[in-house]
Amino acid sequence: PRAGASAGASAGLPFSARPPAALAESATSSAPGPERAPVPAGPACVWPAPPDATVERWASSFPTYLQAVSAPDDEFCVSAAAEQAAAASRAERGDALWRTVRQQAELQAQAEPLLSTSMYSSVLAHKTLPAALAFVLANRLADTTLLAPHLQRLIERELSAPHVEHAMRTDLKALLERDPACRDLVSGLVYYKGFHAIQAHRVAHELWLRGEKEMALMLQSRVSEVLGIDTHPGACFGRGILIDHGTGCVIGETAVLGNNVSIMQGVTLGGTGKAGGDRHPKIGSGVLIGPMATVLGNITVERGAAIAAGSLILKTVPEFTMWAGVPAKQVGTLSRGTLPSVEMEVDVLGMAGSAAEQASFCDAWAEAVAAADREIAQGAEGDTASDRVGAAGAAAVSAVATSTADAIGPGSVVDVTAGHYDGSRGEVIMMLRSGKQARVRLAKYGSTVESSIDIADLQIASEAA
Structure with missing residues (x-):
């Protein structure tokens, strides 16, 4: 260190600003000890180059998850030429979504100083959206034996695949558009566990398809334990998926979700017993499933349908219909002009009353549940003496x-x-x-x-x- 300080002083630069050549010179100017061969200047790094310019010693001091650069070939340092090429590629793509996320993170850091460290490490220290999300997920799912640096590298690798990244970006936009509680993109990226569970599932699904089943099941276990959302890595998700709140959601191995599906908390897409094979529901595009609803068996909920809160679905649901009750029955048809999962509300047609008296989602559900209760009560009545009170009295x-x-x-x-x-x-x-x-x-x-x-x-x- 004393030799390095003198070299820095002679160059008129602080230690962190000295060029690699000065660092190499200072590293070979120590008086005592065996003579070492001059170390060539290495490529430029995000962090200042270490005095001995050895990647191994530097990496042991600063774990990769603290670095702002994620090199696809797992190298710690990235050459200046590679940095310029990556920057040019990003500029050519015009990544408006990522720019917006970074701008919102900067505003939050300025408005709330206590969040500045979190926003920097989670968003601003990274060069791409997959890298930022990988950092967030890794630190949320890590434990004492499953280290964040290892998880981060794994998650970023899978999220950077073009088809996975495209789906992830669509999910983030869907979260902002459909959840009124989500104020901005950066909040959804950093805080919302439903979004995190979907992206962790996408990573686990890619591993599952490649035969890395143990790692996929490990991710499922950690997501279930940390986030309270249990999605089997074999389940297939489309794009634009929203799991709002998410606590208690269970999605089985052979379940399929189409594009633009919205699911509320407590939803179960499960099987009907111990039967193997293809045994879980298939949810069409644009479907809205209300809180605590249960869909069981290898059945189809077709495009644009809506399932009311607390319903039990045991048979195929036709497209653009609304179902409610236990077991559920069709309570109306839906307008084909919009998708209920995107609007997060339904326009129920065909209900009792005039066309102007169209029920809301909650009204239709309450009416269906009340009707089902009355039917159950009537079906439980027996042919007792009190029932035979006479036609005149009944009239x-x-x-x-x-x-x-x-x-x-x-x-x-x-x-x-x-x-x-x-x-x-x-x-x-x-x-x-x-x-x-x-x-x-x-x-x-x-x-x-x-x-x-x-x-x-x-x-x-x-x-x-």
């Missing part, structure tokens, strides 16, 4: 129910005569499209609650309070 009850239904409407003050809220009084907010239920605001538990109540359990309130 009278039916007449009363019909007149009550005609009289009740939005704004009506009603009394509840049966069920959980029996004896309560409330105001009708709206009539549900089924025509058999009303949404009622009730005074209960010292506050107000809202509930959907059968018309048969309501009557117009008397004037007495």
Whole structure:
């Protein structure tokens, strides 16, 4: 070090700025010890060249995951000519997406100084989008025995394949376009675990196809443990996939996702038992699957379909239809003008009521679940003596129910005569499209609650309070 300092002083330059020739001269000017042969100047590096110009000693001091340059041939140093060629290639491609990510990272680092180190190491220290994402994924999935530097090299190699990189970029754009909580591209790249799980799956899938199954299963295990999303590396994903939130999602080995599929948290694409072979669902392009939905078996959910939250799908779903319930049934048809997975909402046609009364995603689901509950309750009734109360009595009850239904409407003050809220009084907010239920605001538990109540359990309130 003393010899190096004197050489630096004589050159009038700090240690980090001295040219390789000065470094080589300082390395051979030490007085004691055996005489060493002059070391030729090496190629320019991102970091200052080491005093002895040996790649091995330098690399042992600074792991590769700390470097800003990712050489495809795994060399630590990259020649100036190679750097210029890579820069020219990037400029020719006009990588607007990567430039935007870097600009957003710089803005975040300036706005929040505590994030500056994170933004630099995750984004700004890298030359390509695959390199940045590989750094993020490697450090998120690494553990004490699976080191981040090794994972980073593996992940970057797979993400840099043209078809994988194209799919990854499409996924990132889909995240920004469909998830209103995602503020910008750099946030999606660095923070969103659904996006991370998809990209880790793409890497594992490439390994699986090449026969590197143990490494692929290792990645699946780490993603499941760290991110809470379990996707078998054998599953095939298209482009523009969104897994929003993602916690609890399970996707089986022979499942297939088409392009532009959106999946919410808790979704299962599974088999029906111990059967082997092709046993998992095939999801068409543009499909939207709501939270906690389950699709089982080697069935097809065709293009542009939507599955409501909490539904159980056991048979093929035709294209541009909406299904809800347990087990699910078709509750409407969808407009072919847009894809539900891209719009993240559905335009349900063919429901009860006029064409102007088109239900929203949540309305259709709530109505379907209520209808399914009523069918189950009716199917459970037996032929008991209480059921045979006489035709006259049944007709009278039916007449009363019909007149009550005609009289009740939005704004009506009603009394509840049966069920959980029996004896309560409330105001009708709206009539549900089924025509058999009303949404009622009730005074209960010292506050107000809202509930959907059968018309048969309501009557117009008397004037007495």
